[in-house]
Amino acid sequence: MKDHMNYTLLCDFYELTMGNGYFQTGHAGQICYFDVFFRNVPDGGGFAIAAGLEQVADYIERLRFDEEDISYLRGKGCFCAEFLEYLKTFRFTGDIWAVPEGTPIFPGEPFLTVRAPAIEAQFIETFLLLTLNHQSLIATKTNRIVRAAGGRPVSEFGSRRAQGPDAAILGARASYIAGCAGTACTLADEIYGAPAGGTMAHSWVQMFPDEYTAFKTYCQLYPHSATLLVDTYNVLKSGVPNAIRAFQEVLLPQGITSCAIRLDSGDLTYLSRKARKMLDAAGLTECKIVASNSLDEYIIRDLLLQGARIDSFGVGERLITSKSEPVFGGVYKLAAVEDGAGNIIPKIKISENAAKITNPHFKKVYRLFENDTGKAFADLITLHDEVVEESQPLELFDPDATWKRKTFTDFTAKELLVPVFQRGRRVYRSPSILEMRTYCAAQIDLLWDEVKRFENPHNYYVDLSQKLWDIKQQLLKGRR
Amino acid sequence: MKDHMNYTLLCDFYELTMGNGYFQTGHAGQICYFDVFFRNVPDGGGFAIAAGLEQVADYIERLRFDEEDISYLRGKGCFCAEFLEYLKTFRFTGDIWAVPEGTPIFPGEPFLTVRAPAIEAQFIETFLLLTLNHQSLIATKTNRIVRAAGGRPVSEFGSRRAQGPDAAILGARASYIAGCAGTACTLADEIYGAPAGGTMAHSWVQMFPDEYTAFKTYCQLYPHSATLLVDTYNVLKSGVPNAIRAFQEVLLPQGITSCAIRLDSGDLTYLSRKARKMLDAAGLTECKIVASNSLDEYIIRDLLLQGARIDSFGVGERLITSKSEPVFGGVYKLAAVEDGAGNIIPKIKISENAAKITNPHFKKVYRLFENDTGKAFADLITLHDEVVEESQPLELFDPDATWKRKTFTDFTAKELLVPVFQRGRRVYRSPSILEMRTYCAAQIDLLWDEVKRFENPHNYYVDLSQKLWDIKQQLLKGRR
Incomplete structure (x- = not known):
């Protein structure tokens, strides 16, 4: 503390x-x-x-x-x-x-x-x-981003690019007041009660012999909060298929249908639409798609206008520093x-x-x-x-x-x-x-x-x- | 502490x-x-x-x-x-x-x-x-600003626009390492030894019945570090003449010739050249001119190219947030x-x-x-x-x-x-x-x-x- x-x-x-x-x-x-x-x-x-x-x-x-x-x-x-x-x-x-x-x-x-x-x-x-x-x-910047997301949850992910420790902790606090659903900053939760969450980085995927094993292991550990990061190798050829396999093998037998994938690079509109189809075809209609990667209110608005199938957003440096101003x-x-x-x-x-x-x-x-x-x-x-x-x-x-x-x-x-x-x-x-x-x-x-x-x-x-x-x-x- | x-x-x-x-x-x-x-x-x-x-x-x-x-x-x-x-x-x-x-x-x-x-x-x-x-x-931003100033001292003035307490304190620390001559942030001096300094705000001038009294009082209190802020009312008609009078009445009789004025608004090139002439004409050739007001490396470079007679710079929000990036x-x-x-x-x-x-x-x-x-x-x-x-x-x-x-x-x-x-x-x-x-x-x-x-x-x-x-x-x- x-x-x-x-x-x-x-x-x-x-x-x-x-x-x-x-x-x-x-x-x-x-x-x-x-x-x-x-x-x-x-x-x-x-x-x-x-x-x-x-x-x-x-x-x-x-x-x-x-x-x-x-x-x-x-x-x-x-x-x-x-x-x-x-x-x-x-x-x-x-x-x-x-x-x-x-x-x-x-x-x-x-x-x-x-x-x-x-x-x-x-x-x-x-x-x-x-x-x-x-x-x-x-708070002002966050609320713009939250309004752009049109009701979809926005999480604050910016600690590593914040201007010092207080900017991370107090920035997470202000962003929660102004409408973020949560933060990645654990200390902001402990001190101020802005709910902290998060699942995996690319390094988790790299630590295992292959992506499927990394995903399956994660689902076994955290069956009720599995958000799998699917862009370490190739989103559509590897990440989404391996995520579907892990969900099907670990979560569905336990009756768990709520899960998520996260896209952190590439064309988020294209990838989210393709991923949505693949997930739906596999019966994972309740699987959410989370997107991150240098987002702000303008990019989020454009993604949604273009028909991106994104259910929630993780926003980092452009929120925690109010980069545009x-x-x-x-x-x-x-x-x-x-x-x-x-x-x-x-x-x-x-x-x-x-x-x-x-x-x-x-x-x-x-x-x-x-x-x-x-x-x-x-x-x-x-x-x-x-x-x-x-x-x-x-x-x-x-x-x-x-x-x-x-x-x-x-x-x-x-x-x-x-x-x-x-x-x-x-x-x-x-x-x-x-x-x-x-x-x-x-x-x-x-x-x-x-x-x-x-x-x-x-x-x-x-x-x-x-x-x-x-x-x-x-x-x-x-x-x- | x-x-x-x-x-x-x-x-x-x-x-x-x-x-x-x-x-x-x-x-x-x-x-x-x-x-x-x-x-x-x-x-x-x-x-x-x-x-x-x-x-x-x-x-x-x-x-x-x-x-x-x-x-x-x-x-x-x-x-x-x-x-x-x-x-x-x-x-x-x-x-x-x-x-x-x-x-x-x-x-x-x-x-x-x-x-x-x-x-x-x-x-x-x-x-x-x-x-x-x-x-x-x-540090990176500061060094750009310091290089633009071409050897003239640059002081960090940005605490009030910093992104939280740590951004003020640690930002002052980083700016000193990268070449600032000092900071306005007192705590950065107490903790890290980045030398803190500063003299007066507009409110000092407003607290006295008139500008001359405010200046004279300040010179009496701090004869060895008097930097008078001359833009509360009118730089050339009131601020500089009142500063000259205060310097002549209080400092010169004590044999003190080192002093300064600070310009915080207006056309800094024009005002500094005019002020320089007035100070020199009054025999205050050792009086320095300090400039502040939304400065960065580009503005400082332009001021100097245009022949501004500025001896040192106070740089605030554009340094302490690295505003441009x-x-x-x-x-x-x-x-x-x-x-x-x-x-x-x-x-x-x-x-x-x-x-x-x-x-x-x-x-x-x-x-x-x-x-x-x-x-x-x-x-x-x-x-x-x-x-x-x-x-x-x-x-x-x-x-x-x-x-x-x-x-x-x-x-x-x-x-x-x-x-x-x-x-x-x-x-x-x-x-x-x-x-x-x-x-x-x-x-x-x-x-x-x-x-x-x-x-x-x-x-x-x-x-x-x-x-x-x-x-x-x-x-x-x-x-x-």
């Missing part, structure tokens, strides 16, 4: 130089609000899926500088003694709100908000971003500070690039659902103390073209962010991984198909309340 | 089902040889850089199934009681040879070889591949087995795709250097017991076009793989990370510039000895 770890120093060094600076200049206790949000959906998709919150909460709970950390920092020679002393009892004392894992999220909306003294809020930036960026990336660009931006009297002073980060201007203030996010269809039609970002009245008509407008306005009635508004920490205390316990997976699938069902297209998806509306929009405009006018 | 972890179950589940199968069928003790090699250099480059060996060795040393692991496996219901009992005392008892970290490696040649009982050799596959693939990927395709293939009498029986994996046919047998790899230039001109893969005689002319031939032959004299032959484990005992201790970095740079200096081109590099020769080539041909003819 993997032990827990002290990730306290998994931070950019500047979090510490800034922390020491805040400490020495009296800014350390200044209450700040930071938002985590992203700007672009990977692969040009219509939405992303939030994941990684449980690891963020674990990190916050365990945050402490041990003797070795303090000694290391002292050796750097740039931190004052009082700051190092302060770090010995450093704990997170603030508040965190976040969307539950598995929630579909859209560009520009905060999916995690921190309220904490400057020094604490700043310090946790790196770990929060890397964890949310990584798992949200893999391996970066999820979540950012952590200051949205407000509090003055001494507890008043919230909104802050904005302007940019030459209009898309990079941040939404100021302490906010919340509502997801709006049509009552007749149940489908989500927009997200609305409001000030923290605004309430959306479902009984009143709601006017939404495009924040970039404010003359585009539309009024909605008969809708339900649901707040997306839930409290995770209150005054340093963890108040949110993650559901089981299976519950998260079920929740994720249910939330995605509430999106229109148009938002789920792979190419040119419908642009889901993320609007600002009038009050928030007004404050943003005032800040923009007020800046140099 | 991060604790050590038990990664024993970080394996594909099929390693366990096969292990149980080998155990039950008497194959567990069969001595096997497995090679790790790769087929394609990422980004179309001329060579890759091996990294990750120290973590592989740590993993092998710590390999053991604890009570929790055994209990988890028992719960899966597919492993026999004797196998679970056997796992309680499972240790690696075999031999491992590998190239030292930082060594340039080429497609097709083993850069790690395992000789061990089948059950052990099979079991370690997943962790070995994921570790070597990840760190070799980042985030997968290093190292594989683990059976090369031979031993019979009961200790004879080595070569094994080959054939494929429709000629490039995927493996090189059989227990092998070693020589790197051949010209004595007059000192440069490497080819690698030669031989049988394990062949000796290359430097005093004799050496005939090399293209393994795909054997009529292409050339005879070499006046060369030096150096074996690339060194013993890492012998009969289960670790016999190789990694040099310090700084020694690895120095070694890596020296080895790359021994390659011809033609091999180091970004586009269409010269194809470095990796040839087979006549004996090895003959055995491979015999096996190919002998297969179905």
Whole structure:
């Protein structure tokens, strides 16, 4: 079993130089609000899926500088003694709100908000971003692949190409939340409960005098979970016939009809159609065909369009690294500070690039659902103390073209962010991984198909309340 | 400080089902040889850089199934009681040879070889591949970026976009070995000694009433390491003038002339040239200009070609994920087995795709250097017991076009793989990370510039000895 770890120093060094600076200049206790949000959906998709919150909460709970950390920092020679002393009892004392894992999220909306003294809020930036960026990336990619498979199970097979041990384990976790049926990563099962499975590699076949013996032996050992890898020598001339023989000789006499073959190379459409015919002709109509080999959502879609007879997919490197777009660009931006009297002073980060201007203030996010269809039609970002009245008509407008306005009635508004920490205390316990997976699938069902297209998806509306929009405009006018 | 972890179950589940199968069928003790090699250099480059060996060795040393692991496996219901009992005392008892970290490696040649009982050799596959693939990927990418920077220091800034905690920490480690000057990742410094540094984020500037106060305060706190981030508001109208004022008011009176500004957005060529003129006009000729913002080897090359006045680079997501090609395709293939009498029986994996046919047998790899230039001109893969005689002319031939032959004299032959484990005992201790970095740079200096081109590099020769080539041909003819 993997032990827990002290990730306290998994931070950019500047979090510490800034922390020491805040400490020495009296800014350390200044209450700040930071938002985590992203700007672009990977692969040009219509939405992303939030994941990684449980690891963020674990990190916050365990945050402490041990003797070795303090000694290391002292050796750097740039931190004052009082700051190092302060770090010995450093704990997170603030508040965190976040969307539950598995929630579909859209560009520009905060999916995690921190309220904490400057020094604490700043310090946790790196770990929060890397964890949310990584798992949200893999969850988002996985869900594309799972949707392409159209209900056929997809297993995560990518450990050997993952970017380090955590990428394998946590990637398997995120992929299960986002819809994978299981993983090859045993440790992800032991730690997180993402069900692990797997049968044989080519080396198993090579270890025996011939393919038939290798298959027969495997069926004898594992009669109830025999998936035979049929491409070590020649799929149609050797692999499938030997598999059929092994199934017939070992499984059928025991009354076992559920079994499978796996194709890991070659033209998967052609081979799966031929193999299906051979299996059916042998009476093995319940034998499944599993396919693997550099698959992703596009290849799976094409295979199925071409009539491949594949029952389930194993997906490796292109899922576990999100190969086509391996970066999820979540950012952590200051949205407000509090003055001494507890008043919230909104802050904005302007940019030459209009898309990079941040939404100021302490906010919340509502997801709006049509009552007749149940489908989500927009997200609305409001000030923290605004309430959306479902009984009143709601006017939404495009924040970039404010003359585009539309009024909605008969809708339900649901707040997306839930409290995770209150005054340093963890108040949110993650559901089981299976519950998260079920929740994720249910939330995605509430999106229109148009938002789920792979190419040119419908642009889901993320609007600002009038009050928030007004404050943003005032800040923009007020800046140099 | 991060604790050590038990990664024993970080394996594909099929390693366990096969292990149980080998155990039950008497194959567990069969001595096997497995090679790790790769087929394609990422980004179309001329060579890759091996990294990750120290973590592989740590993993092998710590390999053991604890009570929790055994209990988890028992719960899966597919492993026999004797196998679970056997796992309680499972240790690696075999031999491992590998190239030292930082060594340039080429497609097709083993850069790690395992000789061990089948059950052990099979079991370690997943962790070995994921570790070597990840760190070799980042080392290879980093070295491209470092070479593009032409001697200007490159710092690794990517933790927040890394694929999980290990990807940040171990990625920083690999990037330092391959030539980065440092990292922003504090934990990579604490654990591995990759020097961490960093100064301020935009939030520092936002926390103060104005940019000038933020800069002045920072210079007062850190007069000897002040790198001021000048793009929060407007680089040329506000950032650079405020930085100059802070440097002049705080640093110059103390006689400190070494300082820096950082550009993190906008047209880096234009801004750096303008900023350079302003700094020089203010007498701050020793002030360095640091640039960051989605850089990679291509952008850095273009910036320098266009006359950007940048002294050092911070590189984030495109390095830490190797964004343009985030997968290093190292594989683990059976090369031979031993019979009961200790004879080595070569094994080959054939494929429709000629490039995927493996090189059989227990092998070693020589790197051949010209004595007059000192440069490497080819690698030669031989049988394990062949000796290359430097005093004799050496005939090399293209393994795909054997009529292409050339005879070499006046060369030096150096074996690339060194013993890492012998009969289960670790016999190789990694040099310090700084020694690895120095070694890596020296080895790359021994390659011809033609091999180091970004586009269409010269194809470095990796040839087979006549004996090895003959055995491979015999096996190919002998297969179905």
